[in-house]
Amino acid sequence: MTDNFSKNASxxxxxxxxxxxxxxxxxxxxxxxxSETKLDTVAAATKxxxxxxxxxxxxxxxAGATIAIRLAALGLETYVFEKKKSLIDGPPMCHLHAGGNxxxxxxxxxxxxxxxxxxxxxxxxxxTIDVRPTVFAVPTRDEGxxxxxxxxxxxxxxxxxxxIAQDSNNKVLGEPxxxxxLYSHEQLIALSEREQVAIPSTIDEWVIPVAKYLDxxxxxxxxxxxxxxxxxxxxxxxxxxxxxxxYEHAHxxxxxxxxxxxxxxxxxxxxxDHHVTKWRVDYQQASRSQPESIEVDYLVNACGFRTGVxxxxxxxxxxxxxxxxxxxxxxxxxxxxxxxxxIVYGSRGTPEGMAQLTPYPGxxxxxxxxxxxxxxxxxxxxxxxxxxxxxxxxxxxxxYIEDGWDxxxxxxxxxxxxxxxxxxxxxxxxxxxxxxxxxxxxxxxGQDDTLxxxxxSLYSNIRYARAENVKASSTLIAADQIVNExxxxxxxxxxxxxxxxxxxxxxxxxxxxxxxxxDKVARVLAEDRGFPAAMADVNHSIRAMALENLTPAQP
Ligand SMILES: Cc1cc2nc3c(=O)[nH]c(=O)nc-3n(C[C@H](O)[C@H](O)[C@H](O)COP(=O)(O)OP(=O)(O)OC[C@H]3O[C@@H](n4cnc5c(N)ncnc54)[C@H](O)[C@@H]3O)c2cc1C
Numbered sequence: 001m002t003d004n005f006s007k008n009a010s011x012x013x014x015x016x017x018x019x020x021x022x023x024x025x026x027x028x029x030x031x032x033x034x035s036e037t038k039l040d041t042v043a044a045a046t047k048x049x050x051x052x053x054x055x056x057x058x059x060x061x062x063a064g065a066t067i068a069i070r071l072a073a074l075g076l077e078t079y080v081f082e083k084k085k086s087l088i089d090g091p092p093m094c095h096l097h098a099g100g101n102x103x104x105x106x107x108x109x110x111x112x113x114x115x116x117x118x119x120x121x122x123x124x125x126x127x128t129i130d131v132r133p134t135v136f137a138v139p140t141r142d143e144g145x146x147x148x149x150x151x152x153x154x155x156x157x158x159x160x161x162x163x164i165a166q167d168s169n170n171k172v173l174g175e176p177x178x179x180x181x182l183y184s185h186e187q188l189i190a191l192s193e194r195e196q197v198a199i200p201s202t203i204d205e206w207v208i209p210v211a212k213y214l215d216x217x218x219x220x221x222x223x224x225x226x227x228x229x230x231x232x233x234x235x236x237x238x239x240x241x242x243x244x245x246x247y248e249h250a251h252x253x254x255x256x257x258x259x260x261x262x263x264x265x266x267x268x269x270x271x272x273d274h275h276v277t278k279w280r281v282d283y284q285q286a287s288r289s290q291p292e293s294i295e296v297d298y299l300v301n302a303c304g305f306r307t308g309v310x311x312x313x314x315x316x317x318x319x320x321x322x323x324x325x326x327x328x329x330x331x332x333x334x335x336x337x338x339x340x341x342x343i344v345y346g347s348r349g350t351p352e353g354m355a356q357l358t359p360y361p362g363x364x365x366x367x368x369x370x371x372x373x374x375x376x377x378x379x380x381x382x383x384x385x386x387x388x389x390x391x392x393x394x395x396x397x398x399x400y401i402e403d404g405w406d407x408x409x410x411x412x413x414x415x416x417x418x419x420x421x422x423x424x425x426x427x428x429x430x431x432x433x434x435x436x437x438x439x440x441x442x443x444x445x446g447q448d449d450t451l452x453x454x455x456x457s458l459y460s461n462i463r464y465a466r467a468e469n470v471k472a473s474s475t476l477i478a479a480d481q482i483v484n485e486x487x488x489x490x491x492x493x494x495x496x497x498x499x500x501x502x503x504x505x506x507x508x509x510x511x512x513x514x515x516x517x518x519d520k521v522a523r524v525l526a527e528d529r530g531f532p533a534a535m536a537d538v539n540h541s542i543r544a545m546a547l548e549n550l551t552p553a554q555p
Contacts, residue, residue: 091440130230305441308390326439362534
């Protein structure tokens with residue numbers, strides 16, 4: 001493990017031009033091998049040849065990286081092209097929506113879908129989760145009642161119980177009867193008098209700081225405590241990177257931008273039902289002076305909020321929205337120990353939108369405030385039009401995404417974020433801005449900006465798929481759908497031990513890497529991206545501590 005540990009850590013630092021050059025040579029060689037066999041028919045092809053089919057994945061965010069892990073595990077030659085320096089460095093994920101309780105407005109069935117997807121992806125990326133509950137509070141100024149949420153929580157509890165019945169390893173959120181807990185005003189007053197515990201180990205202990213710091217005059221009761229955990233982007237990036245490094249069939253090109261995609265063998269291109277069986281992908285590596293090309297048998301567009309750019313190249317018409325959103329990093333030295341995530345509900349886009357205080361180790365806190373002065377932006381939601389599938393964000397936000405935030409507006413919004421939270425957690429006023437944010441453009445397929453569950457669109461006749469997840473947890477389902485599509489197209493045989501391993505969550509990288517390996521790579525990535533190394537850690541890893549042992553609240 002020690003050898004692996006240092007090797008992987010150093011790969012994390014320099015996962016760029018040198019390795020890409022090697023990959024580029026690989027491509028040339030494989031290109032020759034490929035052209036020698038390309039006249040063979042699929043029917044005559046051996047299993048080995050089938051597994052040499054190439055898939056090009058454009059974009060190495062959560063979707064591209066997760067789809068690549070899934071396909072490389074099946075033995076497909078998988079090429080990922082990511083223009084940034086490392087994988088999964090786009091819009092953040094901070095909260096595993098294992099029940100989608102942040103969103104009162106979405107249907108119950110979407111919440112159940114999110115629960116299932118979250119448990120599934122958690123088992124692919126177990127080292128990315130920080131096990132701590134989330135406290136949901138309805139403020140007195142809000143029209144809703146906490147009781148309104150209870151029917152949904154019961155549906156979620158039943159769905160979780162059913163998932164455990166299907167596979168006992170799905171019990172990753174603790175006992176189903178503890179999936180959510182209610183705390184009355186009296187219980188909170190009693191807990192506020194207890195001494196805070198630096199490292200909580202029961203639900204009551206997690207709720208003590210909430211009872212002490214939350215302004216109990218401003219919220220309705222009961223408070224709801226749910227087993228929705230933290231999700232760490234740096235650890236997700238590290239996990240995906242290490243997983244892909246372990247597959248000989250995975251070729252990851254970072255610092256590489258897709259310039260063009262062209263059908264190679266389009267039959268009846270002028271016809272709406274035309275067929276494409278091969279795509280040429282033109283890409284530019286930062287370390288090379290000239291663009292290069294590769295032919296692939298299947299194309300996956302996983303370009304995040306820029307999927308429309310590739311749709312336009314491919315020639316498909318799509319309606320979608322893109323939303324620019326930002327959360328802010330702060331440091332609060334007065335928390336007195338670990339605290340849960342705190343959500344105060346509100347009406348999205350109004351000055352009283354939801355406030356979300358997300359804890360990280362080392363006293364760091366990420367803040368979302370769903371008002372236009374904090375996380376949302378007056379002109380931050382844009383839609384595609386007839387001329388292009390790519391919605392156009394105002395240049396200012398594209399500049400933030402490409403070059404980083406400008407200092408003054410970042411400072412102003414971060415300070416407003418602190419004050420937003422301090423309205424409900426008064427002592428949070430002593431928190432300080434740290435001059436960084438987690439933010440980006442989020443794609444929303446269709447025209448409903450409240451949509452939270454979406455995964456992939458498939459275009460069988462042109463061998464093209466577009467990943468269009470709104471939440472990062474939907475990406476493994478997207479990968480499954482692509483595997484089914486590749487099977488239908490005869491590009492892969494999914495009746496294999498490798499494919500069955502996915503459903504058993506028998507992922508190769510988990511056998512070779514432990515939490516310490518992820519720590520090391522994640523810290524390098526965090527610092528490289530300008531964040532404190534402590535933000536790459538978790539207080540309670542899912543493997544070290546399941547909430548199974550937590551006792552329910554005392555009546
Ligand atoms: C503020 C905020 C908070 C969020 N919080 C959560 C959360 O708590 N939980 C959750 O599940 N989800 C959350 N999300 C949503 C989550 O971030 C997205 O669902 C997820 O990141 C989308 O992943 P993706 O791979 O589809 O896109 P991206 O992460 O955007 O990846 C697309 C990649 O494609 C690359 N790319 C684009 N064009 C090209 C090109 N021409 N050539 C090469 N590469 C290219 C980009 O560089 C990028 O890395 C949040 C989003 C935001 C904005």
